[in-house]
Amino acid sequence: MNERRFKANGLVLNCLDYGGAGKPPMLFVHGGSAHAHWWDFVAPAFCGDYHALALDQRGHGHSECPPEWGYGSEHYVSDLEQVIDTWGLGAPILIGHSMGAHNVLAYAARNRRKLRAMVAIDVPPDYSQRAVTFLRTFADKPSRRFESLEAAVKNFRLLPRETLARPEIIEHMARHTFKQLPDGNWTHKLDRRTLIREPLAVWDSLKEIHCPALIVKVSDSPVLSVEMAEKMVAMLPHGRLVQIPDAYHHVMLDNPRALIAALKSFVAELE
Amino acid sequence: MSGPHSHIYDGAVRLHYLEWNPAGRTTVILLHGNSANAWWWEPVARLMPPGLRILALDQRGHGDSQWVRPPAYSPLDYARDIAAFTAHVARQGDKPFVVGHSMGGISTLAFARDHGELARGVAAVDVAIKSSKGRDRYIRRLKALPTVTYPDLETAQARFRLMPDEGAVAPEILSAIAHRSLARTDDGRWTLKFDRESFFGSDGIDVNETIKAISIPTLLIRAEHSRIMTAEAAAAARDSNPHVRLVEIPAAHHHVILEDPVAVASTLAEFIAQIK
Numbered sequence: 192m193n194e195r196r197f198k199a200n201g202l203v204l205n206c207l208d209y210g211g212a213g214k215p216p217m218l219f220v221h222g223g224s225a226h227a228h229w230w231d232f233v234a235p236a237f238c239g240d241y242h243a244l245a246l247d248q249r250g251h252g253h254s255e256c257p258p259e260w261g262y263g264s265e266h267y268v269s270d271l272e273q274v275i276d277t278w279g280l281g282a283p284i285l286i287g288h289s290m291g292a293h294n295v296l297a298y299a300a301r302n303r304r305k306l307r308a309m310v311a312i313d314v315p316p317d318y319s320q321r322a323v324t325f326l327r328t329f330a331d332k333p334s335r336r337f338e339s340l341e342a343a344v345k346n347f348r349l350l351p352r353e354t355l356a357r358p359e360i361i362e363h364m365a366r367h368t369f370k371q372l373p374d375g376n377w378t379h380k381l382d383r384r385t386l387i388r389e390p391l392a393v394w395d396s397l398k399e400i401h402c403p404a405l406i407v408k409v410s411d412s413p414v415l416s417v418e419m420a421e422k423m424v425a426m427l428p429h430g431r432l433v434q435i436p437d438a439y440h441h442v443m444l445d446n447p448r449a450l451i452a453a454l455k456s457f458v459a460e461l462e
Numbered sequence: 463m464s465g466p467h468s469h470i471y472d473g474a475v476r477l478h479y480l481e482w483n484p485a486g487r488t489t490v491i492l493l494h495g496n497s498a499n500a501w502w503w504e505p506v507a508r509l510m511p512p513g514l515r516i517l518a519l520d521q522r523g524h525g526d527s528q529w530v531r532p533p534a535y536s537p538l539d540y541a542r543d544i545a546a547f548t549a550h551v552a553r554q555g556d557k558p559f560v561v562g563h564s565m566g567g568i569s570t571l572a573f574a575r576d577h578g579e580l581a582r583g584v585a586a587v588d589v590a591i592k593s594s595k596g597r598d599r600y601i602r603r604l605k606a607l608p609t610v611t612y613p614d615l616e617t618a619q620a621r622f623r624l625m626p627d628e629g630a631v632a633p634e635i636l637s638a639i640a641h642r643s644l645a646r647t648d649d650g651r652w653t654l655k656f657d658r659e660s661f662f663g664s665d666g667i668d669v670n671e672t673i674k675a676i677s678i679p680t681l682l683i684r685a686e687h688s689r690i691m692t693a694e695a696a697a698a699a700r701d702s703n704p705h706v707r708l709v710e711i712p713a714a715h716h717h718v719i720l721e722d723p724v725a726v727a728s729t730l731a732e733f734i735a736q737i738k
Contacts (some may be wrong), residue, residue, distance in 0.1 A: 320729075320735070323728070324727045324728040328724060439485070
C-alpha cells in the first residue's frame with residue numbers, strides 16, 4: 192500500500208492510499224489512540240469505485256505532533272480542512288470512527304461544499320465532561336515500554352478493550368501501533384497529550400450538515416445509544432441510521448463485512 | 463501541560479501561587495481551605511481543560527505566603543487578598559473564575575459579594591453554610607491545639623492526617639500533600655507549614671446571608687457525605703438566590719478535591735463552559 196504525505200498547520204500528516212486514484216475520494220478518519228491501519232479490513236473494499244484513503248491524525252500513527260498541546264476538535268478539523276483543500280482530489284465522502292467521527296461531524300457542520308457525504312460511527316455528538324476528565328488522568332502517565340516488539344504486541348489492548356475481532360486482526364493492529372526507541376525498547380507511537388481532549392459541542396450544528404449523513408450504531412457498544420442515534424438522525428437534514436450487529440466499539444475490526452455492506456448500501460444511493 | 467510554575471505576588475501581603483498552563487484563554491483561581499495550601503488543588507488542576515489557565519494561591523499565613531502580624535485572618539481579610547490577587551492576574555478581556563474549598567470557599571463567597579465585578583463566576587466547594595455552637599466549639603478547639611513538631615521528615619509525613627480524617631483519598635495524593643505541607647522549625651524539627659494564628663475561632667461571617675447577597679453566577683459543590691456542608695443548608699442556600707446552582711458529588715466527603723478530583727474537575731469545567 193502507498194503512503195502519501197500532506198502538510199497541514201505546519202505538520203506533516205501521513206495518509207494511507209489503498210488505491211482507486213482518479214475515482215471520487217473517500218477519506219477514513221480513525222478514533223482517538225488509534226491510527227490509519229484501523230481501516231485496513233474495510234477501506235480496500237471500496238477501491239473499485241472510489242479512491243480510498245485513511246489519514247493518520249496529528250499525534251497518531253506516522254503523523255507529526257505539534258510542539259505545544261494542540262489536540263482539540265478545532266485542531267483536528269483544521270487539519271482535515273487543510274488536507275482536503277490542498278489535496279486536489281475534490282470533495283470526499285468522509286467516514287469517521289469515534290473521536291474521528293466527532294471530528295467529521297464538526298468538519299461537516301462548517302464545510303458544506305467540500306463534502307460529498309459523511310458517516311459517523313459510534314460517537315455521540317457531545318462528550319460528557321466526566322469522560323474527557325477521566326481520559327485526562329491517563330495523559331500524565333508514561334507510555335509503557337517493552338523489550339521487544341513481540342512483548343509489545345502481546346500486551347496490546349484496544350481502548351475500550353472489548354472486542355470480537357479475530358486474533359490475527361488484533362495482532363495486525365498491534366504491529367502497526369508500536370515504534371522502536373533509540374535505546375532499543377518499544378513503545379506506543381501515540382503522543383500521550385492526545386489524551387487531553389477539547390471537544391467542541393456539535394449537537395446544535397447537526398442541523399447545519401446538509402449532505403447525506405449516515406449514523407452508525409454498533410450493537411454491543413455503550414458509547415452511542417439507539418435513542419441518541421435516533422435523535423441525531425432526526426436533527427440531520429439528510430440523516431440515516433444503520434445498526435451493525437455482532438460488534439463492540441471497534442466495529443471495523445469486530446465485524447468488517449457488516450460495516451462494508453452498510454457503507455456500500457449508503458454510498459450506492461448517492462449516485 | 464506541564465507545570466506548575468511558582469510565582470510571587472508582592473501585594474499588601476506577599477503571596478505565593480502556582481500556575482498551570484499559562485497559555486490558557488480563561489483564568490481560574492483556586493483557593494485552599496484552612497491549614498492547607500495551594501498544592502491541595504494539584505490533583506484537580508492537572509485535570510482541568512487545556513483552554514484554562516489555572517492559578518492556585520497560597521493564602522496569607524499558609525504555604526509559602528506571608529504570615530500576618532498582628533494576626534488578621536477573617537474571611538474578609540482573605541477576600542481582600544483574593545480581590546487584589548484577581549485584579550493583579552486578570553488579563554485583558556479575561557475575567558477570572560474563582561473557586562474555593564472549605565474556608566477558602568467561604569472567603570470566595572465573601573469575595574463574590576464584595577468584589578463580584580472582578581470575577582465571571584465563583585464556586586464554593588463543601589463550605590459550612592450554617593454555623594452552630596458545636597461548630598464554633600470545634601474551631602475554637604483547633605485554635606487551642608498545641609503546635610506539634612516531629613524529629614524528622616519521615617515521622618512528620620507518616621503522622622500527616624486530614625481534618626476531618628475521612629474519605630477515600632488515594633495514598634499517593636495524600637503523601638504528595640504531606641510532602642508539600644511540612645517545614646523545618648528553627649530548632650531543626652518538622653511541623654505543619656501554616657500560621658496557627660490563622661485559626662480564627664469561628665467561620666467569621668454569616669455564610670447564608672453572604673450567599674443571598676451575591677449577584678454573579680455561583681456554584682455550590684457539596685460532597686454527599688459531608689458533615690460540614692449539610693444537604694438541607696446547601697439546598698436552602700441554592701433556593702435563596704437565583705444566581706446559585708448546587709451540584710452534589712456522590713460518595714465523597716469533605717476533602718472531595720483530594721478524594722474525587724475527576725468529579726470536581728469535570729463539575730468545574732462544565733460550570734465554566736456554560737458561563738464563558
